[in-house]
Every structure is written in structure tokens, then in C-alpha cells.
Amino acid sequence: MSRPALPLSLGVQLGTLVACAFLFWCFRRWLDRKARNPRGLPLPPGPKGLPVVGNLFQLPQKDPWLEYDRLNREYGDLVYLEAVGQPILILGSLERANEILERKSSKYSNRPVLPALEMIDVAWSFSLFQYGPELRHYRKTFHQYFNANVISRYQPILDEEVTAFLRKLHKSPELFLDHTRDLFGYAIMRIAYGFDDPEVNRGLLHDGETMLKAFVEVSLPGRYLVNDIPILRHVPAWFPGAGFKARFAELAQVSQRMHIDSFERVKKNLENGRRSVHPSMAADLVDKMPNEDNPARSKYNEVAQDVCAVAYAAGADTMISTLFALFLALAMHPEVQEKAQKELESVIGSGRLPTLNDQKSLPYISAIVKEISRWHTVAPIGLPHVTAEDDEYNGYFIPKGTYVMANSWAILHDPNVYDAPEKFNPDRFMKDGALDPTVRDPGVAVFGYGRRVCPGRWLSDSTLFLVTASFLSVYNVYPPKDDSGNSIPLKIEVAPALVSTPLPFKCNIRLRSSQHAHLF
Numbered sequence: 100m101s102r103p104a105l106p107l108s109l110g111v112q113l114g115t116l117v118a119c120a121f122l123f124w125c126f127r128r129w130l131d132r133k134a135r136n137p138r139g140l141p142l143p144p145g146p147k148g149l150p151v152v153g154n155l156f157q158l159p160q161k162d163p164w165l166e167y168d169r170l171n172r173e174y175g176d177l178v179y180l181e182a183v184g185q186p187i188l189i190l191g192s193l194e195r196a197n198e199i200l201e202r203k204s205s206k207y208s209n210r211p212v213l214p215a216l217e218m219i220d221v222a223w224s225f226s227l228f229q230y231g232p233e234l235r236h237y238r239k240t241f242h243q244y245f246n247a248n249v250i251s252r253y254q255p256i257l258d259e260e261v262t263a264f265l266r267k268l269h270k271s272p273e274l275f276l277d278h279t280r281d282l283f284g285y286a287i288m289r290i291a292y293g294f295d296d297p298e299v300n301r302g303l304l305h306d307g308e309t310m311l312k313a314f315v316e317v318s319l320p321g322r323y324l325v326n327d328i329p330i331l332r333h334v335p336a337w338f339p340g341a342g343f344k345a346r347f348a349e350l351a352q353v354s355q356r357m358h359i360d361s362f363e364r365v366k367k368n369l370e371n372g373r374r375s376v377h378p379s380m381a382a383d384l385v386d387k388m389p390n391e392d393n394p395a396r397s398k399y400n401e402v403a404q405d406v407c408a409v410a411y412a413a414g415a416d417t418m419i420s421t422l423f424a425l426f427l428a429l430a431m432h433p434e435v436q437e438k439a440q441k442e443l444e445s446v447i448g449s450g451r452l453p454t455l456n457d458q459k460s461l462p463y464i465s466a467i468v469k470e471i472s473r474w475h476t477v478a479p480i481g482l483p484h485v486t487a488e489d490d491e492y493n494g495y496f497i498p499k500g501t502y503v504m505a506n507s508w509a510i511l512h513d514p515n516v517y518d519a520p521e522k523f524n525p526d527r528f529m530k531d532g533a534l535d536p537t538v539r540d541p542g543v544a545v546f547g548y549g550r551r552v553c554p555g556r557w558l559s560d561s562t563l564f565l566v567t568a569s570f571l572s573v574y575n576v577y578p579p580k581d582d583s584g585n586s587i588p589l590k591i592e593v594a595p596a597l598v599s600t601p602l603p604f605k606c607n608i609r610l611r612s613s614q615h616a617h618l619f
């Protein structure tokens with residue numbers, strides 16, 4: 100159906116109306132903020148912006164953590180920016196992050212409220228909930244399945260997926276990026292839903308990636324005007340400039356498929372007596388579902404379907420990106436592989452693959468896991484926290500609704516804490532053959548802060564340990580070679596996004612010896 104033509108003059112009039120409404124809204128916001136700050140406290144320091152748009156054009160599009168770090172060096176570790184009236188606070192040190200996001204977490208644990216996120220229908224994900232009893236309930240339900248004490252439940256799934264990964268590498272080492280993606284992708288789909296069919300899992304993981312990218316894009320300050328003028332969500336799709344509505348509607352369908360259809364599929368499978376071999380989160384939640392006549396059933400169902408979908412929506416991309424970085428770092432550092440293999444041989448010999456139970460006796464492998472999380476900070480500026488109310492901090496006024504972002508990359512690349520921070524060097528965590536407890540553990544920043552800290556961190560640590568130890572037990576990884584047989588030096592390059600993913604790269608993966616093939 101063709102779009103009805105809009106008379107030019109009407110279009111101009113409507114455009115002018117929108118612009119006036121916007122300016123009026125900016126003015127009201129400014130007046131309101133002034134009224135809420137009767138003592139006239141200053142805002143924290145930061146670069147001066149332009150009228151109305153503020154620092155919008157100074158917001159970095161690429162590698163924001165580097166620009167934020169530069170601002171923190173210039174203005175101190177608390178920097179204030181504003182983009183089209185949206186206040187943004189950048190925390191440039193662990194001390195600030197802890198003081199604000201941990202100690203003042205009752206005020207600093209909300210998330211952005213963006214009409215665009217509601218329109219693409221991702222508001223079901225508790226990672227976007229405001230802080231309160233609802234969020235606590237969702238986090239508690241999630242925690243039952245991912246706390247440190249229950250991760251061993253998933254050991255059989257992790258073992259099977261790691262072994263499948265080692266076999267695939269043997270068959271088609273050149274596809275190692277695809278195999279790495281499948282490794283954690285399939286593991287989390289089996290843990291969350293018990294889905295064993297790679298085709299089904301691949302489709303759902305693709306949906307998860309689409310939604311994560313969409314989430315990042317629609318959240319960018321200034322990217323969609325509807326976030327600043329919520330009434331625009333009601334303009335008809337044919338209105339000039341409202342093309343975003345059709346795209347948002349498509350994304351909403353993907354989101355629906357992700358969180359409702361997958362859970363319904365598990366329910367049907369169980370009704371038909373089809374249960375996965377290993378326990379899954381969804382099956383357990385369905386088993387404990389209140390009876391049909393119980394009024395609590397509907398809410399229970401909603402929470403259950405949402406927490407399962409969050410597991411792969413929030414977990415897959417971060418883990419896969421970290422694993423890509425791990426293989427890249429190992430290929431760049433043969434001496435690290437050699438050291439790890441010596442440890443593996445002296446502790447578990449060469450007759451079996453490592454298990455999670457070996458974690459404590461393989462400190463150098465643990466040091467590699469710590470170093471990869473630090474060196475390649477996968478969520479360099481984390482997820483924004485938002486202030487639930489106005490606050491006064493160290494004599495500064497912090498308005499309600501401020502996006503607060505801790506620069507985790509800067510915290511983990513602070514040269515005062517980590518010598519030569521740009522170097523991948525697991526030894527920085529070691530002393531006398533054991534982990535050195537005096538070195539800052541990257542876990543203090545990698546997984547975020549306070550009441551929103553990542554609830555998947557134990558699964559993440561266990562998986563990274565198992566993959567690193569198993570891979571190095573069997574394989575070596577080298578940089579690729581050019582036509583004359585010379586090694587091509589590798590370096591890490593990342594795509595600009597909230598989750599920092601290394602760009603595709605090549606490397607050579609070879610069995611340590613033919614005998615090592617017997618391990619899988």
C-alpha cells in the first residue's frame with residue numbers, strides 16, 4: 100500500500116510543531132532541574148556543551164572508553180556531560196565506582212527508561228528493570244540457577260560441549276570462530292531450555308544477537324528522537340521520519356519469539372514426555388509451576404519465561420567475545436601456552452581432560468582467565484546505571500535520571516595498578532607459583548557494580564576456566580602465515596559496541612601431538 104502524500108505546507112507545519120514542542124520540553128526540563136537544586140550546587144566538572152544539544156556531538160561514537168578516559172584525565176575521575184538534556188556521569192576510577200555504585204546503590208541502581216526499548220519489546224528483560232521488589236524477585240529466581248553453588252550441575256553439559264568443540268577443531272580448524280560461537284551458544288541454550296538441536300539453537304542465538312544490537316542502537320543518546328519526545332511514538336508509521344516504527348515492530352516480533360515461544364516449546368515438550376537428558380532451568384521452572392487454578396500461576400509463568408530468555412540474551416555475546424579474545428591472545432603469546440601446558444602436565448598429567456574440580460590446583464590457568472577478562476574488557480563501560488532521585492555527592496548536584504557509567508576499561512588498564520597494562524601477561528597475577536591475592540582482581544570491575552552486578556559471573560568464570568584448560572591440554576594456536584610462510588603478526592581490533600567483540604581474525608590451530616587426539 101502506497102503512503103498517502105502529505106501536502107508540503109502541512110509537513111512543514113507539523114515539523115515546526117515538533118521542533119517547538121522539543122524546545123519547550125528542553126526549557127521545562129531546565130526549569131524543573133533548577134527548582135530541584137535550590138542551593139544552586141554545581142554540577143560535576145566536564146567539557147562545555149552547545150545550547151540545547153549540550154555535549155551531544157562530543158559523545159564518542161568509537162571506543163568511548165578511550166575518550167572517557169581522556170576526559171577523566173582532564174577533568175578528574177568524575178566527569179559530567181549532557182546530551183540533549185540527558186545528564187551523563189562518567190566514573191573513571193574504582194574508588195569512585197565503589198563510592199557511588201556500591202555504597203550509594205539504593206539511589207544509583209535504576210536503568211534508562213526509553214520509549215524505544217518498550218517499542219522493540221525488550222522491557223521483559225530484567226536487565227532493564229528499575230531497581231525495586233520486582234527486580235529483586237527476578238534476580239532471586241535467576242540466582243537459584245546461576246549461583247556459585249549450583250554451577251557444578253551444568254558440568255556434564257559444559258564437558259560435552261567442550262569435547263564437541265575440541266572435535267570440531269580437529270575436523271575444521273579454520274572454522275574456529277564458528278565453533279567457538281557454537282560452544283558457549285549451545286551450552287547456554289541447553290542450560291536455559293534443554294534444547295539439543297543445533298539448528299534451533301542457532302536460530303535463537305541469532306535472534307539474541309539481533310536484539311542485543313538493536314538494544315544498543317536504540318539506546319544511543321540522540322539516535323532516536325522518540326526517546327526524548329515520547330509522544331512521537333504515537334505518530335502514524337506513514338508520517339515523514341516515522342520509518343523507525345516499522346523497524347521497531349519487526350524487532351518486537353523477534354523479541355516475542357525469543358522469550359515466549361522458546362519457553363512454550365519447553366512446556367509442550369514436557370507435556371509430550373520429551374525431556375532433555377540433562378536438567379535445564381526451563382524444565383525445572385515448569386515442574387514447579389503452580390496449578391492451573393492457582394492465581395499465582397500467570398505471574399510465575401511470566402517470570403519463568405523471562406529469566407530463561409535473559410540467560411542467553413545477556414550471557415551469550417559477552418562470553419563468545421571473551422573466548423574470541425582468548426584465542427587471539429594465546430596465538431600472540433606462545434610462551435603463555437607453554438607455561439600453561441607445563442602446569443597442566445604436572446598437575447593432571449596427559450591421560451585425561453581437566454574438569455572444574457581441577458580449578459584450585461591450576462593457578463596459572465586461572466591467571467590466564469583473569470588476564471583475558473582484564474586485557475580485553477568485554478563490557479568496557481558496562482551497562483548504564485541511572486539515578487532514582489536527585490543526589491548530592493561531594494558538593495555536586497547529581498540530577499535524577501542521570502546515566503552513570505563506570506569506565507571499567509580504564510579501571511582495568513590503570514598503569515598504577517597494572518604494570519604495562521596494554522600487555523597480555525597472566526604472570527601479573529602470580530607469585531611463588533600461586534595466585535597473588537594482593538593484585539587487583541579484574542572481577543571488581545568486569546562484571547559491573549553494586550545491586551546490578553552480573554548474576555552470570557560464576558558460570559562465566561567456570562566456563563572460561565574449562566575451555567582454556569581443555570583447549571591447551573590438546574592444542575596449540577599460532578598466528579596465520581603469509582604465502583611465503585612468514586607469520587602475520589596479530590593484533591586485537593574490536594567492533595564499536597556496548598559489548599566489545601574482536602573483529603574476525605585468522606589463526607592456525609594444531610594438535611600438540613597425535614597422542615593428544617585420544618583425549619577427546
Ligand code: HEM
Binds near residue numbers: 411415417481556
Ligand atoms: C564474560 C562474561 C560476562 C561479562 C563480562 C558480563 C558482564 C556484565 C556486566 C558488566 C553487566 C552490567 C552490570 C551493571 O549494570 O553494573 C552484566 C549484567 C548482567 N549479566 Fe553478565 N556478563 C558476563 C556473562 C554473563 C552470563 C554468562 C550471564 C547469564 C548466564 C549473564 C547475565 C547477566 C544479567 C542477567 C545481567 C543483568 C543484571 C541486572 O541488570 O540486574 N552475564 N553482565
